[in-house]
Amino acid sequence: MAxxxxxxxxxxxxxxxxxxxxxEIISNKWSALVIYALEDGSLRYGEVRxxxxxxSQKMLTQTLRQLERDGLVRREVTPSVPPVVDYSLTPxxxxxxxxxxxxKLWTAEYYPLVEKARAEYDRVNGDDGI
Amino acid sequence: MAxxxxxxxxxxxxxxxxxxxxxEIISNKWSALVIYALEDGSLRYGEVRxxxxxxSQKMLTQTLRQLERDGLVRREVTPSVPPVVDYSLTPxxxxxxxxxxxxKLWTAEYYPLVEKARAEYDRVNGDDGI
DNA sequence: CGGTATCCGAACGGATACTG
DNA sequence: CAGTATCCGTTCGGATACCG
Numbered sequence: 001m002a003x004x005x006x007x008x009x010x011x012x013x014x015x016x017x018x019x020x021x022x023x024e025i026i027s028n029k030w031s032a033l034v035i036y037a038l039e040d041g042s043l044r045y046g047e048v049r050x051x052x053x054x055x056s057q058k059m060l061t062q063t064l065r066q067l068e069r070d071g072l073v074r075r076e077v078t079p080s081v082p083p084v085v086d087y088s089l090t091p092x093x094x095x096x097x098x099x100x101x102x103x104k105l106w107t108a109e110y111y112p113l114v115e116k117a118r119a120e121y122d123r124v125n126g127d128d129g130i
Numbered sequence: 131m132a133x134x135x136x137x138x139x140x141x142x143x144x145x146x147x148x149x150x151x152x153x154e155i156i157s158n159k160w161s162a163l164v165i166y167a168l169e170d171g172s173l174r175y176g177e178v179r180x181x182x183x184x185x186s187q188k189m190l191t192q193t194l195r196q197l198e199r200d201g202l203v204r205r206e207v208t209p210s211v212p213p214v215v216d217y218s219l220t221p222x223x224x225x226x227x228x229x230x231x232x233x234k235l236w237t238a239e240y241y242p243l244v245e246k247a248r249a250e251y252d253r254v255n256g257d258d259g260i
Numbered sequence: 261c262g263g264t265a266t267c268c269g270a271a272c273g274g275a276t277a278c279t280g
Numbered sequence: 281c282a283g284t285a286t287c288c289g290t291t292c293g294g295a296t297a298c299c300g
Contacts, residue, residue: 057284058285092243102229105229121201158293175262185286272289279284
């Protein structure tokens with residue numbers, strides 16, 4: 001911590017370290033989608049599954065368990081036959097969805113530009129080699 | 131498109147579909163970290179690498195190429211010996227970092243609660259079985 | 261300095277079958 | 281209905297060696 005440069009680098013490393021952890025929460029294929037599916041309120045397992053096109057039973061269950069462990073989603077079991085299991089966002093989960101909304105807005109506004117950039121990149125560097 | 135329920139589900143699917151694509155941009159291990167490393171301006175390859183603790187040469191190069199293809203990062207080569215390669219955010223990349231900042235703020239404020247939730251979950255469901 | 265190429269284990273994630 | 285268990289291919293990502 002001698003000079004400002006070193007101090008700043010240390011700060012970046014520390015920040016990056018914890019920052020990486022959040023990314024681990026939402027960076028798998030389905031977590032953010034599940035959180036989004038629950039934004040309007042409680043849903044049963046099957047309803048969540050129907051809302052998220054393409055998710056398998058295995059991955060949905062795994063994702064829900066992980067989010068439950070992280071304190072973002074609440075799981076409520078009504079022991080009946082057949083069983084009823086409801087999922088909803090916890091207050092902590094609600095705080096995260098506000099943040100995720102910004103990501104969604106960015107997508108809506110700028111994703112076409114990303115696709116355009118990709119097409120241009122592929123046109124230039126494209127299928128020339130191999 | 132008979133009733134509102136179906137219409138809403140369709141809308142969710144479409145949104146989720148494109149939303150998933152942004153997640154693909156930043157959901158790998160290093161992309162968001164690289165974007166963050168470049169927030170203060172242009173950096174040389176080695177400087178980026180030193181800023182991101184733990185990244186390997188292979189993954190850094192791969193991540194930078196991908197971000198370049200997505201139009202988020204610009205790569206400028208000065209052909210000298212030894213070569214100099216500078217990386218910086220494009221205007222499009224700048225728009226994304228504003229969004230990512232919200233994620234970082236969320237982390238700073240709420241991540242401790244996530245860790246607490248995990249500890250509690252593990253305490254309850256913990257190492258009882260297997 | 262700033263890469264590329266290759267090998268390899270670990271993790272991700274889909275398909276299928278079975279259960280309370 | 282809401283899972284669990286298993287198999288298995290694909291991708292991720294680190295280590296190492298080499299290159300212009």
